[in-house]
Amino acid sequence: MSANVTSTSPSDWKYVSEGGSSIVFSYVGAPSPDFDGTALRLRKVAHYPISPETIVSEDIEEQEDPTILFQCQVIQRLIPSEYLPRLESVDVEGPWLEELARLAEEHRPLERRAKDKIDVRRRKAVLANDLVGGSGWAVEIKPKWGFLPNPTHLSPSTKVTKSQTCRFCMHSHLKTTEGEDASLGYCPLDLYSGEEKRVRKALDVLWDAWVGSSGGVNNFKIFVEGHMLRPTTFPSSLGPIAHQVFSANAAEPSLDTLRDQVISPLLPLLLETPVLRILSTHQRNLDALDIEGLSSLWSETHKPAGSLEAAPVPPLGKGLSQPTIEELENFVDVYLEKHASMDHNHPDTADLRYYCIAYLLSATFKDCSIILRLHPAVGNTPARSSITVIDLDVKSIDRLPTWEKLDQKVVKAYAGVSQPTRCYDRWAPARL
Ligand SMILES: O=P(O)(O)O[C@@H]1[C@@H](OP(=O)(O)O)[C@H](OP(=O)(O)O)[C@H](O)[C@H](OP(=O)(O)O)[C@H]1OP(=O)(O)O
Numbered sequence: 001m002s003a004n005v006t007s008t009s010p011s012d013w014k015y016v017s018e019g020g021s022s023i024v025f026s027y028v029g030a031p032s033p034d035f036d037g038t039a040l041r042l043r044k045v046a047h048y049p050i051s052p053e054t055i056v057s058e059d060i061e062e063q064e065d066p067t068i069l070f071q072c073q074v075i076q077r078l079i080p081s082e083y084l085p086r087l088e089s090v091d092v093e094g095p096w097l098e099e100l101a102r103l104a105e106e107h108r109p110l111e112r113r114a115k116d117k118i119d120v121r122r123r124k125a126v127l128a129n130d131l132v133g134g135s136g137w138a139v140e141i142k143p144k145w146g147f148l149p150n151p152t153h154l155s156p157s158t159k160v161t162k163s164q165t166c167r168f169c170m171h172s173h174l175k176t177t178e179g180e181d182a183s184l185g186y187c188p189l190d191l192y193s194g195e196e197k198r199v200r201k202a203l204d205v206l207w208d209a210w211v212g213s214s215g216g217v218n219n220f221k222i223f224v225e226g227h228m229l230r231p232t233t234f235p236s237s238l239g240p241i242a243h244q245v246f247s248a249n250a251a252e253p254s255l256d257t258l259r260d261q262v263i264s265p266l267l268p269l270l271l272e273t274p275v276l277r278i279l280s281t282h283q284r285n286l287d288a289l290d291i292e293g294l295s296s297l298w299s300e301t302h303k304p305a306g307s308l309e310a311a312p313v314p315p316l317g318k319g320l321s322q323p324t325i326e327e328l329e330n331f332v333d334v335y336l337e338k339h340a341s342m343d344h345n346h347p348d349t350a351d352l353r354y355y356c357i358a359y360l361l362s363a364t365f366k367d368c369s370i371i372l373r374l375h376p377a378v379g380n381t382p383a384r385s386s387i388t389v390i391d392l393d394v395k396s397i398d399r400l401p402t403w404e405k406l407d408q409k410v411v412k413a414y415a416g417v418s419q420p421t422r423c424y425d426r427w428a429p430a431r432l
């Protein structure tokens, strides 16, 4: 039976952070075997739904959050479970959620408050191990897309651009032109490279973007004893992390010294862990055709028989059903057994659904985050560290056309850049 969170008070849960679809709280109430060291992840809902997949009916189904089944049946076969959080389903109730939402509101970033709120109609939530609370500190990185696309299916108008500049760097450019915060200068291919110099550079830039945006970018976050830091121009805003990485009586460090001291312990962790390589490998393999190749395969499959080349075809993904968990499990069987031997340069129209589901899963790996946790030495217990991958949610297949449009917009906006960034994909497969 799942634990009932409503036996606790909403004030026992402290706001930690949030993303586009979830908000997370950490248990700070009286000692409890059920909730000590846990984090509660709740779904959000848009104030004004803008796309079909964000419209939720009034009757929220009573099954557990799909993330749990998805992680157990699908993700654990692709990422070793030692790198995943423990997840458990818990019951929640409307009035309890409403009170929690009321208490949380003042802690939420303004731009998130303007867009969405806790979905108080849900009756199930997810309890996870709290990866940022307790003693010590933690860094969260959202690494994003770690590969350059297979050029085979790129159109003549995008091939050069997409083969030299990675998706993240192009998207950051677009975001900047639209006045959004972006981790400009951070290239995921550096972070995923496994080369010390490049990984250090990626971390330096992430830190700089974090400080420069007052914590507004979502690619880098620092937590000290469960509190997310919001860097400001006042050195005191970074005091908590300075206290963690310098001895108590050290003089106030410069920003650069502090950055180096925070990054030093992260670097070996990132260089030694297999996690980044696993993530980028799945991202690349599952996005074997690029969205352009997927779109061409879709058109080829939907071309009316015997019609002229220019006959209209339905938009990418139209009418596709969301894969069930069983279908995703079957997909993983095929992916693990046959994907490496399939001819992705000449995809078969019979495999269209396979490639659509693959793209869907690639989106999950492109959007997840990692939390690096640094526990200090306590008594005889030496200092230890861990890396955990979070936010591995199944995406909605209805987003395929959104992803196609965003891809076109990102590349178009980058086409006019006079000095394009050259991103180096160390793990790109040799192509004949
Ligand atoms: O499309 P992207 O690459 O901008 O990714 C979206 C993220 O934007 P980012 O560029 O990382 O700031 C976006 O993050 P933010 O809301 O910007 O923090 C979400 O993660 C979104 O997924 P979902 O709606 O939560 O399922 C992400 O959408 P999906 O692409 O996963 O559908």
Ligand SMILES: Nc1ncnc2c1ncn2[C@@H]1O[C@H](COP(=O)(O)OP(=O)(O)OP(=O)(O)O)[C@@H](O)[C@H]1O
Binding pocket: 016, 017, 018, 019, 020, 021, 022, 023, 024, 039, 041, 085, 128, 129, 130, 131, 132, 133, 140, 221, 367, 369, 390, 391, 393
């Ligand atoms: N187990 C956990 N322990 C502590 N903090 C967590 C945990 N899981 C998530 N968080 C924090 O909550 C934030 C939001 O969670 P999550 O990334 O799962 O939300 P999301 O809305 O799915 O994100 P995105 O917009 O990237 O899709 C994370 O960025 C992280 O800071």
